[in-house]
Amino acid sequence: MIKRILEETVKTALTRNASVALMGPRQVGKTTLALDLTETLPSVYLDLESRLDLIRIDDVRIFHLANEGKLIVLDEVQRIPEIFSEIRGIIDQERRKGNRYGQFLFLGSASMDLLQRSGESLAGRISYLELFPINVLEYAEDDQEKLNMLWVRGGFPESLLAESDQASFEWRLNFIKTYLERDIPMLGPRIPAAALERFWTMLTHNQGSVFNASHLARNLDVSSVTIARYLDLMTDLLLVRRLKPWTFNTGKRLIRSPKVYVRDSGITHALLNIENHNNLLGHPVVGMSWEGFVIENIMSILHTRAQAYYYGSPGGAEIDLVLEFGNGENWAIEIKKSFYPKLSKGFHVACEDLKPERKFVIYSGNDTFFLGEDIMAISISAFMKLVSKKS
Known part of the structure; x- marks a missing residue:
């Protein structure tokens, strides 16, 4: 256990x-x-x-x-x-x-x-x-094989600890089916299970995208109001996260809609019919799946330490995750599914706007090193330990 x-x-x-x-x-x-x-x-x-x-x-x-x-x-x-x-x-x-x-x-x-x-x-x-699903510090630490398993299967205990990838995948499919056909109707909302499953799956295809109710409504042939109601429900059930945009005191024109993530990576993969690590590595969602996985792991240890946002401008300046601590200190975090992370111009422009006290790139490796003078490349487990020590 x-x-x-x-x-x-x-x-x-x-x-x-x-x-x-x-x-x-x-x-x-x-x-x-x-x-x-x-x-x-x-x-x-x-x-x-x-x-x-x-x-x-x-x-x-x-x-x-x-x-x-x-x-x-x-x-x-x-x-x-x-x-x-x-x-x-x-x-x-x-x-x-x-x-x-x-x-x-x-x-x-x-x-x-x-x-x-x-x-x-x-x-x-x-x-x-x-209580979040099992996180990196609870299961994987710096063990790359365990980290990959946690990412693929997600953090629900029965999925993560299943005897095989196939057994884990089947558990998650049953979890989704039970939520749609039993748990959600039990809470009161009368939403057709098939419609809600299409919406949930559509979110996985748009993992980490800025929420656009009109776009989703057109694809699902429902109204924008209905889409907003679906999102509220999935957020209330702690299955989907709305990551708020940073909109404070920069004097810049910024994106003001939230980004939306299906919270558990294993559920994301089950909805996309991704059964194992090799299938995931060849799927177009791999980068955004990793981004959502990292963000959710960080959120699991934040508690009241910090507020989380993303930063984005119509011109392309972007920071995947901004942590604002209680003392007003800001950290800028870029997330890369690569052993050799490279930063875009948009991250540097956004940091010039925001002027964070610390800058990080969370990447797939285990070593910690600097990219330039003030940007630290760091593993997810090392970063979570760093945040955990932050008072």
């Missing part, structure tokens, strides 16, 4: 908050992480997709009283968002007794923003964390 970096963060959050919400897509490992915690903490676990567990929690006050002093773990909590108003009263009652921390752990498969809207009554009583 792979030790998840976020486990210690969840433990710490429970010592500082009455409740913690751990979000992430289905099958990403939330339940496994939570059950690991329950082995060291007095606790009780309920799966709210189980009819019996739903009955048990029907009166949450009585259930809490029967399990006083235990951490109550509620899995798939987005199914009953009305429970948060009741839990607020329980938390406030426990506060008056002097019990302020570690009472509830919520697990959910929708976005933190979606749960926050449902759980507004817990303001000041809850901390939100996101």
